[in-house]
Amino acid sequence: MSQIKTMKELADLAGVTTGTVSRALSDSPLISPKTRERLQALAREHGFKPNLLARNLRTQRTGAIGVLIPLGHEKGQHISDPFFITMLGYLADELTERGYDLLLSRVIPEDENWLDQYVGSGKIDGLIIIGQSNQSETLDEVAARYRPMVVWGGHAPGQAHCTVGSDNILGGEMAAQHLIDRGCQRIAFFGDPQALEIAQRLEGCKRALARAGLADKLTVLPAHLVAEAAHPDIAGFLGSVSERPQGIFAASDVIAMSALRALAEYGLAVPGDVKVVGYDGLAIGEQTVPRLTSISQDLRLGATTMVDLLLRRIAGEDAGSVVLDPRLIVRMSS
Amino acid sequence: MSQIKTMKELADLAGVTTGTVSRALSDSPLISPKTRERLQALAREHGFKPNLLARNLRTQRTGAIGVLIPLGHEKGQHISDPFFITMLGYLADELTERGYDLLLSRVIPEDENWLDQYVGSGKIDGLIIIGQSNQSETLDEVAARYRPMVVWGGHAPGQAHCTVGSDNILGGEMAAQHLIDRGCQRIAFFGDPQALEIAQRLEGCKRALARAGLADKLTVLPAHLVAEAAHPDIAGFLGSVSERPQGIFAASDVIAMSALRALAEYGLAVPGDVKVVGYDGLAIGEQTVPRLTSISQDLRLGATTMVDLLLRRIAGEDAGSVVLDPRLIVRMSS
DNA sequence: GCATTATTTACAATCGATTGCATTTTTTGT
DNA sequence: ACAAAAAATGCAATCGATTGTAAATAATGC
Numbered sequence: 091m092s093q094i095k096t097m098k099e100l101a102d103l104a105g106v107t108t109g110t111v112s113r114a115l116s117d118s119p120l121i122s123p124k125t126r127e128r129l130q131a132l133a134r135e136h137g138f139k140p141n142l143l144a145r146n147l148r149t150q151r152t153g154a155i156g157v158l159i160p161l162g163h164e165k166g167q168h169i170s171d172p173f174f175i176t177m178l179g180y181l182a183d184e185l186t187e188r189g190y191d192l193l194l195s196r197v198i199p200e201d202e203n204w205l206d207q208y209v210g211s212g213k214i215d216g217l218i219i220i221g222q223s224n225q226s227e228t229l230d231e232v233a234a235r236y237r238p239m240v241v242w243g244g245h246a247p248g249q250a251h252c253t254v255g256s257d258n259i260l261g262g263e264m265a266a267q268h269l270i271d272r273g274c275q276r277i278a279f280f281g282d283p284q285a286l287e288i289a290q291r292l293e294g295c296k297r298a299l300a301r302a303g304l305a306d307k308l309t310v311l312p313a314h315l316v317a318e319a320a321h322p323d324i325a326g327f328l329g330s331v332s333e334r335p336q337g338i339f340a341a342s343d344v345i346a347m348s349a350l351r352a353l354a355e356y357g358l359a360v361p362g363d364v365k366v367v368g369y370d371g372l373a374i375g376e377q378t379v380p381r382l383t384s385i386s387q388d389l390r391l392g393a394t395t396m397v398d399l400l401l402r403r404i405a406g407e408d409a410g411s412v413v414l415d416p417r418l419i420v421r422m423s424s
Numbered sequence: 425m426s427q428i429k430t431m432k433e434l435a436d437l438a439g440v441t442t443g444t445v446s447r448a449l450s451d452s453p454l455i456s457p458k459t460r461e462r463l464q465a466l467a468r469e470h471g472f473k474p475n476l477l478a479r480n481l482r483t484q485r486t487g488a489i490g491v492l493i494p495l496g497h498e499k500g501q502h503i504s505d506p507f508f509i510t511m512l513g514y515l516a517d518e519l520t521e522r523g524y525d526l527l528l529s530r531v532i533p534e535d536e537n538w539l540d541q542y543v544g545s546g547k548i549d550g551l552i553i554i555g556q557s558n559q560s561e562t563l564d565e566v567a568a569r570y571r572p573m574v575v576w577g578g579h580a581p582g583q584a585h586c587t588v589g590s591d592n593i594l595g596g597e598m599a600a601q602h603l604i605d606r607g608c609q610r611i612a613f614f615g616d617p618q619a620l621e622i623a624q625r626l627e628g629c630k631r632a633l634a635r636a637g638l639a640d641k642l643t644v645l646p647a648h649l650v651a652e653a654a655h656p657d658i659a660g661f662l663g664s665v666s667e668r669p670q671g672i673f674a675a676s677d678v679i680a681m682s683a684l685r686a687l688a689e690y691g692l693a694v695p696g697d698v699k700v701v702g703y704d705g706l707a708i709g710e711q712t713v714p715r716l717t718s719i720s721q722d723l724r725l726g727a728t729t730m731v732d733l734l735l736r737r738i739a740g741e742d743a744g745s746v747v748l749d750p751r752l753i754v755r756m757s758s
Numbered sequence: 759g760c761a762t763t764a765t766t767t768a769c770a771a772t773c774g775a776t777t778g779c780a781t782t783t784t785t786t787g788t
Numbered sequence: 789a790c791a792a793a794a795a796a797t798g799c800a801a802t803c804g805a806t807t808g809t810a811a812a813t814a815a816t817g818c
Contacts, residue, residue, distance in 0.1 A: 440768085441769075443767075443768065443769075444767055444768075447767090454766070454767085455766075455767085456765075456766060456767090459766080459767085478773090481772095481773050481774070482773050484773070546774090
């Protein structure tokens with residue numbers, strides 16, 4: 091049995107034209123059930139798979155969604171970052187469920203118009219960007235002319251691009267309030283407020299502290315987001331402060347894990363000596379010792395929502411930003 | 425300035441034909457420097473990006489490499505598994521560096537000929553598969569007719585598909601020998617030997633134990649690969665065994681992390697009461713408490729090697745399997 | 759200055775499928 | 789059995805680029 095590569099070959103073999111084959115294989119009602127089945131059987135028998143490029147060129151859709159992270163302020167951050175990776179996994183599940191493929195490309199931050207590499211190249215039907223980093227202006231600018239784009243991150247008033255993310259201010263407030271409830275007075279915030287989301291979490295943290303009259307007890311350590319880079323930041327901090335914090339609010343679970351490790355190295359008990367709260371609610375927090383208390387963002391819901399919005403925008407609808415509720419997950423570290 | 429979408433438009437604007445534009449933009453020597461620069465400037469000015477689908481259809485290459493995991497024996501395993509994700513990150517880095525995109529699609533294990541979804545659909549130039557699971561036969565079969573395919577995993581004699589992976593038998597031997605060197609007698613192996621790689625690691629483990637005359641001291645627990653599923657397996661095991669093992673060799677770092685957690689819950693000190701060695705050498709092992717001793721597979725090198733082999737196979741060369749050296753990384757858990 | 763060669767550019771086929779419209783075949787009504 | 793309506797198929801343009809070949813223009817030699 092010769093291998094059938096194109097519709098033309100299959101059509102010749104069956105004594106019909108490619109048009110008929112095309113319709114038969116796509117279950118068009120214009121075709122008689124008899125020939126439809128005959129052609130489908132023939133296609134199956136010869137293992138014929140239509141060339142998707144040709145189909146896509148004709149139908150003007152690719153069936154692929156681009157996913158990327160802009161790493162503006164944090165060069166060292168790798169695609170293998172747990173948060174990104176978790177989100178990527180959910181997106182992959184969600185997109186494939188809906189018949190889309192996921193096209194992952196690395197962003198070269200040096201390139202001025204990095205977004206245009208994707209947009210308009212015809213390779214993707216839409217774009218999901220994970221994390222704004224410090225690229226909000228670029229995103230706003232592109233959003234003006236490219237509609238099918240959804241961004242994971244913080245939502246700020248006046249923002250032109252469509253975002254999905256948790257209420258970072260509320261989440262920050264919840265984390266700080268939890269530490270306060272647990273009896274902490276001196277609180278340290280680990281995270282670099284250059285990124286919008288982290289700035290918002292810090293903002294919420296400050297609000298809770300102010301309400302409790304503890305505004306002057308806050309220390310902010312602009313720790314890196316990458317685990318390897320965060321650890322020395324944190325170890326250095328713990329070694330140098332005169333008054334050890336009673337509670338640590340880490341702006342991400344990855345930072346929190348570095349904090350747990352550094353604390354263990356200093357012989358400090360968690361939650362006995364120091365209580366720790368992370369942010370993200372990653373699965374990895376279940377595996378730390380002690381298991382990590384965290385402000386959970388429902389990333390699965392986040393992924394679903396992003397895909398939802400994106401498909402609606404692809405369909406021409408003008409779907410707007412969504413803010414999700416953060417949730418406190420109390421485990422063993424607080 | 426109107427938006428130029430196609431070459432035809434640009435050609436009309438410049439008063440030439442699409443052929444000329446095409447050659448000008450691809451720096452063909454058939455074009456005069458003068459018109460080349462004029463057209464390139466015009467293209468830049470109007471932000472023209474050629475449609476990649478059309479190009480790909482014509483040139484018969486897509487510039488994308490498919491990446492997938494077959495999850496034959498472990499349905500619950502998710503794309504967000506740390507090992508897969510780490511490998512994915514390296515692959516993404518490596519592929520994009522060489523100008524390829526990475527197309528990630530989920531595999532539906534129910535579908536009989538899942539591989540044909542990719543192969544021959546014209547969407548990808550080559551395929552990288554991470555982990556053989558229990559699908560070795562399928563892979564062999566497809567490898568016979570589809571050349572540009574490379575698989576991460578164990579290499580077995582008589583295997584038709586091209587693999588890259590560490591020497592799992594040697595790695596298993598190293599892990600067990602390390603535990604023996606540390607004074608362990610009773611050793612437990614955590615991992616399900618259904619998968620080829622894990623079976624090989626167990627084999628190496630057995631060899632080392634036999635050499636030390638400890639062959640009868642081995643217990644095998646076929647723990648799941650997924651962290652959430654592995655934990656109950658392990659906790660149950662620790663709760664039920666009469667003689668607690670002195671050393672644990674976990675077939676993956678993810679399993680090892682579950683073990684660390686379970687041990688902590690049972691009040692057992694690591695490495696005091698029980699010593700633990702993982703496999704993979706994932707970055708996450710740096711963040712556990714205590715930091716995890718592991719048999720490291722150089723995943724970055726692995727990714728580079730896979731891409732190398734794949735591109736050579738795409739070029740028609742008949743590149744064969746590669747076995748990498750495992751390396752023992754001693755941290756704090758042993 | 760004219761024939762000849764070297765450069766440039768235009769023309770048109772091609773990649774492999776989809777789809778509106780024309781045409782043929784089948785079915786229905788009477 | 790024949791006209792009219794309905795269903796099935798064929799025809800050919802199309803998506804947007806690439807590329808071999810032919811044609812037009814410019815450069816060279818004598």
